Amino acid sequence: MKSVRTHTIRLAVTLFVASVITVLSAGTANAQEVVAENLKLISTSIKTAGSLIFSTTATEALTPTDVGCRGSCTLRIELSSQFSNVPVGSVAGVHVLVDDSPTGINPITPVGFDSTSNTGASNVRTFSWMKRNVTNGRHTVRVFYFTTAGSAGSFSRTLTITIYKPAEQDDDN
Incomplete structure (x- = not known):
């Protein structure tokens, strides 16, 4: 499997933080809002995985998931994960790629997922993302x-990828 280099992810995290600061300083909550509406559900893929220990080197959280689009489509990528033992002062982050690229994924990837699961509790x-x-x-x-910094654990996680296409117009429209 291909790996993502740590410096690339750290750069992406820095860019994400800079974009959040830019949006907050602009004073407009929806300044970078991206909308996809009037969509029709085409298919859904769901997978779960068990224990994983990860650190500052990016680790694939689940096996790569192949999805198919017939014509143009919109992907909704949802991740639920349990985190444990995140070192104090550290953040557990998640980076999502489509075809090995973060381009066009909204909100920007990576995101900080957890910084509080550090007392033994999960x-x-x-x-x-879209x-x-x-x-x-x-x-x-x-x-x-x-x-x-350090290492943390994810002891269960679920990835759901939903594929949508633009809804077809009624004959009257």
Whole structure:
């Protein structure tokens, strides 16, 4: 399997933080809002996985997931994960790629998923991403976990990928 280099993920985290600061300083909550509406559900892929220990080196959280689009489509990528033993002062992050690229994925990837599961207890987090205008054909979705320092665990996680296409117009419209 291909690996994502740690410096690439750290750069992406830095860019994400910079974009959040930019949005907050602009004073407009929806300044970078991306909308996909009037969609028709085509298919859904769901997978779960067991124990995983990860660290500052990006680790594939689940096996790559292949999905198919007939014509242009929108992907909704949702991840729910249990986290444990995140080092104090560290963040467990998630990086999502479609066809080995973060381009066009909204909100920006990676995201900080958890920083509080550090006392032996576990917390569950859920987040969704969207990629619009995915071209016709087969595409691969990959999810990576990493920490900003030390190592942490994910003892259960579920990835749901939902494929939508633009809803067809009624004959009257």
